[in-house]
Amino acid sequence: MKILFLGDVIGPSGCKSVKSYLPQIKKKNKIDFVIVNGENAADSGVGITEKITEDLFNAGVDVITSGNHIWDQKETIEHITREKRLLRPENLIEGTPGKGFEIYRAPSGGKIAVLNLMGNIFMKKCEDVFITTEKIFNKFKLKKDADFIVVDFHGEITSEKMAMGHYLDGKATLVVGTHTHVPTSDFRVLEHGTAYQSDTGMCGDYNSVIGMNKENSLKKFFNNKKAKKHFPSLGEATLSGIIVDGDLNTGLAKSVKQFLFGGVLKEVN
Numbered sequence: 076m077k078i079l080f081l082g083d084v085i086g087p088s089g090c091k092s093v094k095s096y097l098p099q100i101k102k103k104n105k106i107d108f109v110i111v112n113g114e115n116a117a118d119s120g121v122g123i124t125e126k127i128t129e130d131l132f133n134a135g136v137d138v139i140t141s142g143n144h145i146w147d148q149k150e151t152i153e154h155i156t157r158e159k160r161l162l163r164p165e166n167l168i169e170g171t172p173g174k175g176f177e178i179y180r181a182p183s184g185g186k187i188a189v190l191n192l193m194g195n196i197f198m199k200k201c202e203d204v205f206i207t208t209e210k211i212f213n214k215f216k217l218k219k220d221a222d223f224i225v226v227d228f229h230g231e232i233t234s235e236k237m238a239m240g241h242y243l244d245g246k247a248t249l250v251v252g253t254h255t256h257v258p259t260s261d262f263r264v265l266e267h268g269t270a271y272q273s274d275t276g277m278c279g280d281y282n283s284v285i286g287m288n289k290e291n292s293l294k295k296f297f298n299n300k301k302a303k304k305h306f307p308s309l310g311e312a313t314l315s316g317i318i319v320d321g322d323l324n325t326g327l328a329k330s331v332k333q334f335l336f337g338g339v340l341k342e343v344n
Contacts, residue, residue, distance in 0.1 A: 076185055076223060076323060079106045079334065080251050081316035082258070083142075084116040085279025085286035086307025090127060092314055092337055093278055094134040100336060101135050104318060107183040110225055111278070112253045113161075114141035120287060120307040122147030125154045128161055138162065138179060140191040142229030142254055143199045164193035164229060166207035168200070176211055178221050185323065188221035190247075192239070194230025194254075204228075208239065212246055217326040223248040224326065225319075230254055233273045240271040248328055249319045251275055256285035258315050258333065258340070268327030276315030281339045283308035313338030 079101070084093055093111065101109065111131060116123045121144045128139055138160050145151060145163045155161050155173035165175025175191045190211060192204050208226075217224050224247040228236050236252040243250050245267030251274075252259075258276030265271050277286050284292035287305045294302035314336040320329045335341060 076108065076181065076183070076321040077104065077106050078108045078110065078187070078223065078225060078249065078319045078321060079104065079316055080225065080227070080249065080275060080319070081109070081111045081278050081314060082275030083112045083114060083253055083256055083277045083279070083286075084131075085256070085277050085312070086115065086120045086309070087118055088280045088307065088309050088312040089278040089286070090116055090130065092312040093136070094130055096314065096336060097134045097136065100314070106318070108181045108187055109136050110138045110140060110189060110227070111136045112141065112227060112229070113139040114144040114229075115277075115279075115286065117148050118307075120305060123151060123161075124148050125150060128154070128158060132160065137181070138177075138189050140189065140227040140229070140253070142193055162189060162191040164191050164201060165211065166192055166202040166204050168202065185222040188215060188224045190224065190226045192226060192228045194228065194232065194235045196235050197231040204235075205239070205242065208242070212243070217246055217248070222323060222326055223321045226250045228252050233259070236273050240265060240269065244269045245327070248321045248326055249317070249331075251317055258335070262317055262331055262333050264328045264331055268325065270317070270319045270328035270331035272317050272331075272333075275317050278314045278316070279312050280308040280310035281313050282310050311338045313340040315340065
């Protein structure tokens with residue numbers, strides 16, 4: 076089972092590239108299931124709309140995860156209650172609309188569970204991410220309840236993500252970080268069989284400041300009064316992600332490789 080996970084989709088350029096290239100990417104790499112973090116996909120670079128979710132699904136995305144910007148488009152509060160393929164962090168405060176964990180049927184067969192989490196350090200207030208994760212994995216087991224389990228850890232710091240990777244080593248197929256928009260080179264299969272990467276990066280224009288217009292971002296750092304609210308850079312996007320080959324017998328990762336396509340970044344061989 077080949078699973079493609081793509082990092083945070085940023086604004087119009089990220090959406091355009093996913094919609095334009097994902098069908099051929101799936102065919103070329105024989106991808107069975109696609110997960111995308113879409114919390115920055117709106118035209119403004121924050122949040123996601125119902126139309127964008129439908130566009131991404133129509134392009135071949137199976138599940139959309141999110142993070143701290145999930146509610147930045149007000150319509151999402153209602154939409155997420157109807158659309159089970161759109162997830163928000165599981166450890167948001169109890170009573171929050173939507174779900175952060177769901178089990179899906181892959182088009183090629185097999186059940187894939189997706190868990191969306193958000194870190195506690197330097198992020199919006201939410202429930203303890205490790206306690207929440209423990210509760211989920213006490214209830215749902217790899218190969219018993221799902222053939223594969225993918226975890227999107229939306230967090231600011233690498234130590235928190237790495238700790239979660241080690242905690243879930245042998246319990247999940249993939250633990251991957253999102254949020255910082257910069258791909259890390261530590262992708263690997265951990266010692267007990269779980270694929271891991273601290274951050275997949277973003278699907279956006281890297282000739283920018285984490286996907287936002289670089290000139291305006293510099294003005295903000297210099298406290299220039301002419302600086303505007305952050306807005307996405309609109310150059311050619313690099314699609315940044317990770318491909319995991321999952322073993323149907325164990326649910327663990329046989330191999331993992333970084334995926335970079337288009338734009339200014341180049342894939343490391």
